[in-house]
Amino acid sequence: xxxxxxxxxxxxIYTPVTSQPRNGSRKFRSPMTYYKDPEKRxxxxxxxxxxxxxxxxxxxFYRAYADTGDGAKYARYEDFADFMDKGDVFADLFxxxxxxxxxxxxxxxxxxxxxxxxxxxxxxxxxxxRITMPDGNVLDVTIPEGVRDRQTIRLKGKGQPGYGGGSPxxxxxxxxxxxxxxxxxxxxxxxxxxxxxxxxxxxxxxxxVPTIKGKVSMxxxxxxxxxxxxxxxxxxxxxxxxxxxGDQYVELQVVLPEEADQTLEDFVSKxxxxxxxxxxxxxxxx
Amino acid sequence: MMxxxxxxxxxxxxxxxxxxxxxxxxxxxxxxxxxxxxxxxxIDVARIQLISELFYECDFDAEAMPVVLNLLDQIYxxxxxxxxxxxxxxxxxxxIRIKISQALTESGRQSPxx
Numbered sequence: 001x002x003x004x005x006x007x008x009x010x011x012x013i014y015t016p017v018t019s020q021p022r023n024g025s026r027k028f029r030s031p032m033t034y035y036k037d038p039e040k041r042x043x044x045x046x047x048x049x050x051x052x053x054x055x056x057x058x059x060x061f062y063r064a065y066a067d068t069g070d071g072a073k074y075a076r077y078e079d080f081a082d083f084m085d086k087g088d089v090f091a092d093l094f095x096x097x098x099x100x101x102x103x104x105x106x107x108x109x110x111x112x113x114x115x116x117x118x119x120x121x122x123x124x125x126x127x128x129x130r131i132t133m134p135d136g137n138v139l140d141v142t143i144p145e146g147v148r149d150r151q152t153i154r155l156k157g158k159g160q161p162g163y164g165g166g167s168p169x170x171x172x173x174x175x176x177x178x179x180x181x182x183x184x185x186x187x188x189x190x191x192x193x194x195x196x197x198x199x200x201x202x203x204x205x206x207x208x209v210p211t212i213k214g215k216v217s218m219x220x221x222x223x224x225x226x227x228x229x230x231x232x233x234x235x236x237x238x239x240x241x242x243x244x245x246g247d248q249y250v251e252l253q254v255v256l257p258e259e260a261d262q263t264l265e266d267f268v269s270k271x272x273x274x275x276x277x278x279x280x281x282x283x284x285x286x
Numbered sequence: 287m288m289x290x291x292x293x294x295x296x297x298x299x300x301x302x303x304x305x306x307x308x309x310x311x312x313x314x315x316x317x318x319x320x321x322x323x324x325x326x327x328x329i330d331v332a333r334i335q336l337i338s339e340l341f342y343e344c345d346f347d348a349e350a351m352p353v354v355l356n357l358l359d360q361i362y363x364x365x366x367x368x369x370x371x372x373x374x375x376x377x378x379x380x381x382i383r384i385k386i387s388q389a390l391t392e393s394g395r396q397s398p399x400x
C-alpha cells in the first residue's frame with residue numbers, strides 16, 4: 001500500500017453530505033490546501049470543489065447512505081457486544097442490534113508463531129510433538145527428519161480463525177534444539193567423544209558405538225591414541241534436500257582405570273619403551 | 287431504484303466487472319438477487335463507488351481493504367447506535383438529559399487536549 005495517499009482521498013471515506021460549520025470548530029482539511037474564504041473552505045471540505053477550485057462532479061457519499069435504513073446490512077455491531085459489562089444498557093444496545101447479523105467481510109485470520117524446544121534425537125530422526133496453546137487448543141506438529149536449529153515450520157491454516165468465513169491464518173513454529181549429553185551436531189554431521197580403555201587403544205579391537213540411529217560396531221585400529229578420529233560414514237543426519245546422510249565422527253579418548261591399579265603400576269614401572277619418545281617434542285618452550 | 291450488474295459497471299467509470307465479481311464473492315458488497323441477476327440498491331452503488339476509489343486511486347489492495355471496510359462498518363454501526371441512543375435520550379425528562387449532558391462535558395474536560 002502506498003503511503004502517500006492524500007488526505008483528500010481519505011476524506012472520501014468519511015465526508016458528510018451536509019454539515020453545519022460551527023464557529024471555532026476545527027475542520028478537517030488537506031495540508032496542501034487552505035482556503036481562507038470560509039465558504040470555499042466549507043465547499044472544499046465537503047468535496048464539492050477540489051484544491052484548484054474546480055467543481056467536483058456530484059458524488060454520492062457513502063456516509064449519506066450508511067446512516068439510512070439500508071445501511072443496516074453493512075453496519076457491524078458484534079465487536080461492541082462486550083463494550084461494557086454484560087447486562088449493562090450499552091451492552092444490550094449492541095447485543096440486540098447484532099442479533100441476526102452476518103459477518104460479511106471475509107478476512108484471513110492472523111498468523112501465530114510459537115517456539116518449540118526439542119531433543120537433538122527428535123530433530124535427527126523426526127518426531128511428532130503436541131503443543132498446547134495459551135487458548136487451550138492443541139497443535140500437532142510433525143518434526144521432519146533432519147530439522148535444523150532455529151528452522152521454522154509452517155502449519156497452514158493453524159493460526160487464528162478467519163473472520164466472516166475467511167480462511168484461518170498459519171501457525172509458525174520455530175524449532176529450538178536442546179544440546180545433547182554427548183552428541184554434538186555440526187551441519188549434518190554428528191561428533192562424539194568416545195572413551196576407550198588402555199588395552200583397546202594399544203591392542204585395538206571391535207567396540208560398540210552409539211549413533212543417532214542405534215548402536216553400531218566399530219573397529220578401533222591397533223595403537224589408537226587420544227584424539228584419533230574415526231569416521232562412520234552415513235551415520236549422521238539426513239539432509240532433507242539432498243537425501244544424503246551426514247557422517248558420525250568418533251574422537252577417541254584413552255581413559256585409565258578410575259581407581260589406582262597395582263598391576264598397571266607394576267607393569268609400567270618395568271616398562272621401557274623400545275623407542276623412547278617425547279610427546280612434548282613440539283612444545284620447545286618446555 | 288435498483289441497478290443491474292452491467293448498469294453499475296457502466297455507471298462507475300474506473301470499475302472492472304471482474305473486480306466487482308470478486309468484491310461480491312468476498313462479501314465487500316452485498317447485492318440482492320442471485321449470481322445470475324444481481325440487484326444493486328443505492329447504498330450498494332455508493333459502497334462500490336467508495337471501494338473503487340480506495341482500490342484504484344488510493345491503492346488499498348485486497349489484503350488491506352477488508353480491514354478498512356471492517357473498521358468503516360464498525361464506525362457506521364456505532365453511529366447508528368449512537369443515533370438510537372440520542373433519540374432515546376431526547377425523550378427523557380429534562381432532569382435526566384441535563385445529567386447526561388453534564389457527564390459528557392465532564393468526560394470532555396478529562397480527555398487530553400490535542
